[in-house]
Amino acid sequence: MDMASFGADEWIEAAYRRFNEDGLAAVRVEAVARDLGASKGSFYWHFADRAELVAAVMAKWEQIETDFVIDLVERAGTPEERLAVLYDVIVDRMRQRGGERTLYVTAAGEGVDAVVGRVTERRVAYVAALLEAAGFDADEARRRGATVVAAVIGFQQLAAGGWRAGPRVETGELTASILRMSLTPAGR
């Protein structure tokens, strides 16, 4: 046991950092090895193949994101206050979560769509629960919850493509706007 040796955890950690920066496509065996100052020989001693590393990274990601939602659930406050907190969270994490931008598209090809689907479902369920607490019936709350999540991800996509909201409208306002819309009852 060398003290400077690389356990599987170090590999997963380094790979997770790469995922967080540039998505699953960036978690390449040689690249992660370079980050770690290790070599492929080490990697293939700890892992069967790249897919195993990717699966571990996604497991870590699921854990982190699930804990995050649980934290959100356990907060107190009215639904409106909680949506305000959600706004801060979204805007705050929008910048750093670069890896998630590409995740939805690559998920199927990497065989991790089950994990992604579960995390998505938890997010949708969380927002839906908030909206249900705010007075919407279950089905409408779920539709709106899905819409909020979709819109946030869509904003990321539009920004990743060349689009900018423009001088009159800031990006943060868009998130605020969808949250406001989600709370406005339909009827007249």
Add this chain to the structure above:
Amino acid sequence: MDMASFGADEWIEAAYRRFNEDGLAAVRVEAVARDLGASKGSFYWHFADRAELVAAVMAKWEQIETDFVIDLVERAGTPEERLAVLYDVIVDRMRQRGGERTLYVTAAGEGVDAVVGRVTERRVAYVAALLEAAGFDADEARRRGATVVAAVIGFQQLAAGGWRAGPRVETGELTASILRMSLTPAGR
């Protein structure tokens, strides 16, 4: 001039088909050549490199999508009726437009973010114009227009990841829901 020869247009057409199926990543020189029954030698006579083909494909895409929006603009009807038409259009094209799913993420890397940004802007502007005609002020209409476009793209992303709306909520309802929400004024 052989009658069975391949002009640049044939290459662009075949490449566009690939883009439409599986995104820009699928427009590979050898693959398109195989589709056409041609070889790389032919390709590199008509094009300087792959980027030139990709640019041509995106130009074609921009043309098609822009014409589409113009068609939409020229239709008559109340804003509500026009949004209903937009709904049909979105749901109808959601299935076939597989290539656009990956476009926003790959745009920067392929150097086509300018085109993508322009098309996005036209779509946002179209929906914003509808909403402004429905009584919203310009800024609010723009925010909501962007939200509608983002939500639709977000739904595609969520579906591409493993997520399904669930047994109680259909995918089509989500599109209907965001359009309805976009038309509901904020005040009480």
Add this chain to the structure above:
DNA sequence: CTCTTTCCATACGGTGGCGTATGGAAGACT
């Protein structure tokens, strides 16, 4: 009929990714 231009196929070199083979260093065990 010959020569030139146009168009294209085959073959090659280069890069970057994954996974494997092999040897070796360093501790653990006896």
Add this chain to the structure above:
DNA sequence: AGTCTTCCATACGCCACCGTATGGAAAGAG
């Protein structure tokens, strides 16, 4: 001390993709 297990580096083979080099067929010009 000698051996065995653990961990890792270097080197290799393989494949997919891009772009280039080269030779050649087919059609038009004269």
